[in-house]
Amino acid sequence: MAQEHALFTAALGLSAPWEVSDIRFDAEAKRIDFDVTFASGSRFACPACGAEGQPVHDTRERTWQHLHFFEHQAYIHAAVPRVHCQACGKTKQVEVPWARPESGFSELFEALVITLCQQMPVRQVAAYLGIGDDPVWRILDHYVGAARAQEDFSGVRAVGIDETASRRGQNYITVFQELEERRLLFACEGQDQARVGRFAEDLREHGARPEAIEAACIDMSKAYIAGV
Numbered sequence: 004m005a006q007e008h009a010l011f012t013a014a015l016g017l018s019a020p021w022e023v024s025d026i027r028f029d030a031e032a033k034r035i036d037f038d039v040t041f042a043s044g045s046r047f048a049c050p051a052c053g054a055e056g057q058p059v060h061d062t063r064e065r066t067w068q069h070l071h072f073f074e075h076q077a078y079i080h081a082a083v084p085r086v087h088c089q090a091c092g093k094t095k096q097v098e099v100p101w102a103r104p105e106s107g108f109s110e111l112f113e114a115l116v117i118t119l120c121q122q123m124p125v126r127q128v129a130a131y132l133g134i135g136d137d138p139v140w141r142i143l144d145h146y147v148g149a150a151r152a153q154e155d156f157s158g159v160r161a162v163g164i165d166e167t168a169s170r171r172g173q174n175y176i177t178v179f180q181e182l183e184e185r186r187l188l189f190a191c192e193g194q195d196q197a198r199v200g201r202f203a204e205d206l207r208e209h210g211a212r213p214e215a216i217e218a219a220c221i222d223m224s225k226a227y228i229a230g231v
């Protein structure tokens with residue numbers, strides 16, 4: 004392996020059977036492209052059932068955007084193998100170590116997106132990284148959904164409910180906050196009493212019983228009184 008290929012194989016965090024096989028640097032286009040390949044004859048675990056050592060059935064060319072290389076956009080290209088599993092009979096694309104399935108970005112790039120989104124509006128994050136708003140929202144949707152799915156609300160006893168304007172104008176969202184832990188539990192558009200019902204549903208999905216809520220701090224709007 005050429006020295007710079009070995010360097011970037013290590014820098015990208017790749018290990019056998021994956022390695023960098025070519026690097027194309029275009030100063031004018033401000034981008035660097037890495038070809039990543041797997042050693043010929045490699046076998047992979049079946050992504051469906053986990054059976055080890057399945058032979059490669061065919062490959063599909065894919066591209067992922069990775070963290071910038073200095074000021075240059077960086078892309079990883081690879082022919083990703085599909086295995087035809089001898090155990091379960093399914094033909095599936097194997098998972099690559101640098102990205103989650105379905106995503107066009109590396110996990111490190113997605114981690115940067117999430118970190119930036121904690122400090123900046125989505126549009127600014129997209130502009131800063133030179134990508135569209137939509138992919139930023141898709142990344143947020145995925146990780147926020149995955150993180151929320153793990154939330155446990157079973158200890159919630161006191162909630163505060165209020166609305167706030169989501170933009171300048173008349174778009175209101177209702178927010179539900181755990182008062183003791185100062186944790187945002189749920190938020191949705193609108194102000195009517197059905198929102199409280201959706202919150203109760205969300206509580207149930209996170210291991211809590213709405214009947215276990217002992218205190219609710221609300222303003223005197225009829226919708227909230229009726230909903231609670």
Ligand SMILES: [Zn+2]
Nearest residue numbers: 049052088091
């Ligand atoms: Zn299988």
